[in-house]
Amino acid sequence: TRNINLAVVAGDGIGIEVVEQGLKVLEAALASSDVKVDQTAFNLGAKRWHATGETLTDEDLAAIRTHDAILLGAIGDPTVPSGVLERGLLLKLRFSLDHYVNLRPGKLYPGVQSPLANPGEIDFVVVREGTEGPYVGNGGSIRTGTPHEVANEVSVNTAFGVERVVRDAFARAQARPRKHLTLVHKHNVLVHAGHLWRRTVEAVNAEFPEVTTDYLHVDAATIFLTTNPSRFDVIVTDNLFGDILTDQAAAITGGIGLAASANINPDRTAPSMFEPVHGSAPDIAGQGKADPTATVLSVAMLLAHLGYDAESAKVEAAVAADLAERAGRVRSTAEIGTDLAQRVAD
Ligand code: IPM
Numbered sequence: 001t002r003n004i005n006l007a008v009v010a011g012d013g014i015g016i017e018v019v020e021q022g023l024k025v026l027e028a029a030l031a032s033s034d035v036k037v038d039q040t041a042f043n044l045g046a047k048r049w050h051a052t053g054e055t056l057t058d059e060d061l062a063a064i065r066t067h068d069a070i071l072l073g074a075i076g077d078p079t080v081p082s083g084v085l086e087r088g089l090l091l092k093l094r095f096s097l098d099h100y101v102n103l104r105p106g107k108l109y110p111g112v113q114s115p116l117a118n119p120g121e122i123d124f125v126v127v128r129e130g131t132e133g134p135y136v137g138n139g140g141s142i143r144t145g146t147p148h149e150v151a152n153e154v155s156v157n158t159a160f161g162v163e164r165v166v167r168d169a170f171a172r173a174q175a176r177p178r179k180h181l182t183l184v185h186k187h188n189v190l191v192h193a194g195h196l197w198r199r200t201v202e203a204v205n206a207e208f209p210e211v212t213t214d215y216l217h218v219d220a221a222t223i224f225l226t227t228n229p230s231r232f233d234v235i236v237t238d239n240l241f242g243d244i245l246t247d248q249a250a251a252i253t254g255g256i257g258l259a260a261s262a263n264i265n266p267d268r269t270a271p272s273m274f275e276p277v278h279g280s281a282p283d284i285a286g287q288g289k290a291d292p293t294a295t296v297l298s299v300a301m302l303l304a305h306l307g308y309d310a311e312s313a314k315v316e317a318a319v320a321a322d323l324a325e326r327a328g329r330v331r332s333t334a335e336i337g338t339d340l341a342q343r344v345a346d
């Protein structure tokens with residue numbers, strides 16, 4: 001018997017209900033195999049913070065590190081000051097576990113309604129840098145709260161950090177039929193970081209001569225994501241631009257309820273983490289309204305990362321079939337999860 005040692009961080013709000021369904025589908029995908037899922041639930045998020053003042057302790061982190069992968073629901077709650085859980089828990093996980101590739105597919109499944117009149121075929125993947133940029137927290141403010149306040153957020157871009165994520169993006173482009181890579185940045189304004197990214201793409205391209213590349217400023221990229229999303233294959237970009245573009249990518253491919261992501265440590269020095277792109281949605285939490293599909297597709301990415309390609313494909317196929325038949329029908333969180341588990345088992 002093989003084992004998947006899974007750390008489960010359901011977190012806040014709808015994170016709890018979507019993770020429950022994600023786990024159901026994971027179990028169903030492995031039911032006919034000799035693979036067993038060993039789950040460890042971690043009590044992290046708003047409840048824990050209110051009770052103890054802790055977000056993610058060294059002990060939590062050490063325990064999480066011993067696992068093969070992490071399934072995360074959502075982090076964030078209006079009762080906790082903005083940034084406390086985001087920085088102290090979610091970003092701390094991504095940074096500590098060196099999740100430098102934040103992989104976010106933008107795929108329009110047949111039968112899914114896009115808000116675009118003529119969406120065409122949409123099938124790209126955003127490789128969002130995950131450990132640098134303004135997310136590092138290298139900033140501060142002086143004369144805070146006065147009319148003379150100066151608040152700085154410094155975007156950190158290292159040659160090491162840019163090169164490793166660009167190389168990963170090239171490798172992904174190389175493995176895809178179209179073999180195309182688009183760098184998104186804003187080098188006409190952010191000249192220092194922008195030129196580092198540009199030079200890096202040019203240099204690494206020599207290792208992947210079959211991959212064609214182009215460049216878009218981030219503002220222009222938002223136009224093309226709306227007018228011609230089919231032009232994209234692999235997009236590589238920094239942490240903040242990637243955050244913004246992947247919400248737009250979700251919007252054009254059926255909404256945030258379907259958008260999956262993987263925070264990958266490609267060197268496998270720590271477990272990778274799989275989570276829906278959406279947040280904790282406190283307004284609908286606990287009502288059984290949340291769509292667990294984004295979490296289920298994140299489970300498919302988890303299976304693929306651990307080498308269970310057939311099981312991963314089964315989960316994605318189940319989602320595709322479900323979406324094709326869904327036709328706007330409203331079902332509860334648990335109903336969708338149960339339907340997907342059933343399809344995976346069939
Ligand atoms: C995401 C979220 C996070 C991010 C927040 C909650 C810190 O928006 O995963 O896209 O900005 O990365």
Ligand code: MN
Nearest residue numbers: 243244247277
């Ligand atoms: Mn986001």
